[in-house]
Amino acid sequence: MSLKAVLFDMDGVIVDTEPLHRKAYFKTFKELGIDVSEGLYASFTGASTKRVCDTLIENFNLNKTFEEIATIKRNYFKDYFYNDEEFDLISGVKELIEHYHENGITLILASSATMTTIDMVFEKFELEKYFSGKISGADLKESKPHPEVFLLAAEMARQPVENCMVIEDSTNGIMAAHRAKIFCAAYRSPHSKNQDYTLADTVVSDYEDLQIDKISQYF
CATH class of the missing domain: 1.10.150 (DNA polymerase; domain 1)
Structure with missing residues (x-):
């Protein structure tokens, strides 16, 4: 694994x-x-x-x-x-995406957002080149906390669930990853209030803590 x-x-x-x-x-x-x-x-x-x-x-x-x-x-x-002037990428995430990409990790986006919004974000911040696939939960029958979106994402990455990690920030998303039996790193965002991280496998407030050498003990 x-x-x-x-x-x-x-x-x-x-x-x-x-x-x-x-x-x-x-x-x-x-x-x-x-x-x-x-x-x-x-x-x-x-x-x-x-x-x-x-x-x-x-x-x-x-x-x-x-x-x-x-x-x-x-x-x-x-x-x-x-x-909106204040709208930007979350601090440190671009560096983390580049870090995974350079190290040959397959990246899949698995979001509840509509594909229209996903494409808008990817275009605005030029993220397309890093990701191998995108799934919109809005196109699925079930939404998080149902595990469907993450199971499909693992399939899209052509990897068994034990070789995958989910990065999430919401109670529903963490629960979906847990139900999919996928290792879940919860990002404690300054913006996500009242979210429950109990089911996450690790919780970070800084994306540097999710670099490959820092999480290698879990894999």
């Missing part, structure tokens, strides 16, 4: 689009005329847009379809994505 593939979550791990999603969602709530509590919003962490919209439709008896709400939100999000 040795480390051959790293399966990256995107949000909160590679980029922090959370503040952009938050601004876009709250503008959407305002447009829909609904009052979403911080508690309800926090429960959406790591969930697909469809799941969020379905929950809103149900909780607030909205007479809009999932697609209509998603479109409103997507337009706000795009605006912030290209125009």
Whole structure:
């Protein structure tokens, strides 16, 4: 057993689009005329847009379809994505991606984000050349904490699960990796609040701690 593939979550791990999603969602709530509590919003962490919209439709008896709400939100999000000054890669992640790539590790993106958002991020920050594959959880039947996205990512990397490592930052993502029986490194992001790292195999606050020589004892 040795480390051959790293399966990256995107949000909160590679980029922090959370503040952009938050601004876009709250503008959407305002447009829909609904009052979403911080508690309800926090429960959406790591969930697909469809799941969020379905929950809103149900909780607030909205007479809009999932697609209509998603479109409103997507337009706000795009605006912030290209125009928000503060939006950048998470500190140290580009160096870590380059480090794995130079050492022949297969990189797969396994995110709950839509492929549109994934492609936007990859294009904006020029990440395409480092990754062998990308999976959007939004295209799958099950979303995290279901393990499907990581099992597919391991398959895409052509590696058994014991040669893979997942990098995640959310309770749902960590649980999905755990259920997939894949070693999980949790990144304790300054932005991810109230996430549970109990099921992670290691927890780091600095990406340097995930360099190959630092984690070699696990593989």
